[in-house]
Amino acid sequence: MIALISSASSAAYTKAVKPILFKQKPDAVHERLLYVGSQLQRSQVIRGLVRGAWAYENSAVLSQEVLGLRFRNPIGLSAGFDKNFELPPILKSVGFGFMEGGSLTSQPCKGNPKPWFYRLPKTKSIVVYAGLANQGVAKIISRVKSYHPSTFINFPLNISVAKTNSPATANETDAIADYVDSLLQIQKAAVGDIITLNISCPNAYGGEPFTTPASLDRLLQKVDGVGMQQPVFIKVPADLAWADFDKLLAVAATHQVAGITISNLAKDRGQVKLMDPLPETIKGGLSGKPTWELSNNLIRQTYKKYHQRFVIIGVGGVFSAEDAYLKIKLGATLVELITGMIFEGPQLVGQINQGLVALLKRDGYQSISEAIGTEV
Numbered sequence: 318m319i320a321l322i323s324s325a326s327s328a329a330y331t332k333a334v335k336p337i338l339f340k341q342k343p344d345a346v347h348e349r350l351l352y353v354g355s356q357l358q359r360s361q362v363i364r365g366l367v368r369g370a371w372a373y374e375n376s377a378v379l380s381q382e383v384l385g386l387r388f389r390n391p392i393g394l395s396a397g398f399d400k401n402f403e404l405p406p407i408l409k410s411v412g413f414g415f416m417e418g419g420s421l422t423s424q425p426c427k428g429n430p431k432p433w434f435y436r437l438p439k440t441k442s443i444v445v446y447a448g449l450a451n452q453g454v455a456k457i458i459s460r461v462k463s464y465h466p467s468t469f470i471n472f473p474l475n476i477s478v479a480k481t482n483s484p485a486t487a488n489e490t491d492a493i494a495d496y497v498d499s500l501l502q503i504q505k506a507a508v509g510d511i512i513t514l515n516i517s518c519p520n521a522y523g524g525e526p527f528t529t530p531a532s533l534d535r536l537l538q539k540v541d542g543v544g545m546q547q548p549v550f551i552k553v554p555a556d557l558a559w560a561d562f563d564k565l566l567a568v569a570a571t572h573q574v575a576g577i578t579i580s581n582l583a584k585d586r587g588q589v590k591l592m593d594p595l596p597e598t599i600k601g602g603l604s605g606k607p608t609w610e611l612s613n614n615l616i617r618q619t620y621k622k623y624h625q626r627f628v629i630i631g632v633g634g635v636f637s638a639e640d641a642y643l644k645i646k647l648g649a650t651l652v653e654l655i656t657g658m659i660f661e662g663p664q665l666v667g668q669i670n671q672g673l674v675a676l677l678k679r680d681g682y683q684s685i686s687e688a689i690g691t692e693v
């Protein structure tokens with residue numbers, strides 16, 4: 318039954334809804350989706366209908382215990398879609414196994430001048446230039462606390478923390494203090510199940526200061542000192558050569574870092590096979606398919622070298638169950654996505670989970686955890 322509803326939703330999304338949405342400016346569509354989603358999720362009936370239509374449950378095969386947290390399935394929403402944590406109830410109903418909200422920062426931030434988003438339909442990508450717009454950690458914490466506590470049962474909340482996009486955090490000491498301020502507030506409020514340090518926002522003032530080994534080491538020393546209860550992940554850039562990337566991992570391995578989220582947007586347009594015109598005037602990093610190979614290569618090499626040391630969240634260019642499955646076989650324990658859902662529709666999440674069960678059965682696995690890293 319769910320397969321029927323899902324394929325009808327899929328056809329309705331790609332044939333009717335998407336053509337209308339894709340005619341409108343992406344920034345306006347994103348704003349409207351946030352508004353409509355936050356209104357709809359107030360109704361328990363609507364959440365139930367969404368769950369019934371789209372979510373796919375098969376905990377015998379798909380659930381995992383990771384770092385002491387229960388994930389009912391491995392598919393999560395990646396950071397950047399729900400920057401202010403406005404949609405957890407409806408995202409859970411859609412069928413995600415977890416979500417990464419944010420990136421949030423210590424101070425509220427308006428972000429870069431709009432437009433923030435530019436679609437590349439044939440390339441299956443979005444150019445993102447938001448510049449860490451968010452309402453700031455204090456307001457976001459009170460919103461997270463306002464949800465019914467059952468929202469985050471079987472739906473771990475991953476909080477993405479970045480440094481405030483402002484000239485005031487341009488030097489390293491201030492930047493570290495900015496991260497630490499967010500962490501202390503999160504710690505005091507006891508919210509969130511995972512904390513992800515986003516060190517790879519390509520569109521922020523001062524660039525990516527913590528993507529050199531020495532500066533990352535200094536940041537992580539201070540983060541260790543905070544002593545977060547939750548497991549800490551770092552989210553890394555897509556474009557680094559393995560040798561440079563490995564130096565960051567070697568530093569992370571000496572700190573209280575439980576996992577690596579691989580990866581953020583692709584910055585280097587020279588490495589991307591563009592299928593659409595992309596004017597020079599459009600600034601920002603590329604999501605979706607341009608990140609696919611980059612993130613897969615880094616996931617494979619990270620798993621090969623570090624194996625159990627880090628839990629890997631694989632992100633970048635996941636549009637189908639086969640895509641998610643490959644990331645898992647390359648070493649990802651969990652998978653996140655955004656662009657796939659924007660291009661294919663929200664029913665994609667349930668379809669991926671259902672497809673994963675079929676792929677695992679085909680290959681003789683009883684559960685998702687047996688498949689992790691099998692192609693490395």
Ligand SMILES: Cc1cc2nc3c(=O)[nH]c(=O)nc-3n(C[C@H](O)[C@H](O)[C@H](O)COP(=O)(O)O)c2cc1C
Binds near residue numbers: 397515518656
């Ligand atoms: C609209 C949009 C906004 C994003 N904002 C953030 C962000 O605030 N923090 C972050 O760590 N990554 C951000 N990203 C990157 C995504 O989390 C993800 O790493 C990247 O898009 C690759 O995944 P995808 O191909 O499934 O979209 C953003 C991506 C998109 C499409």
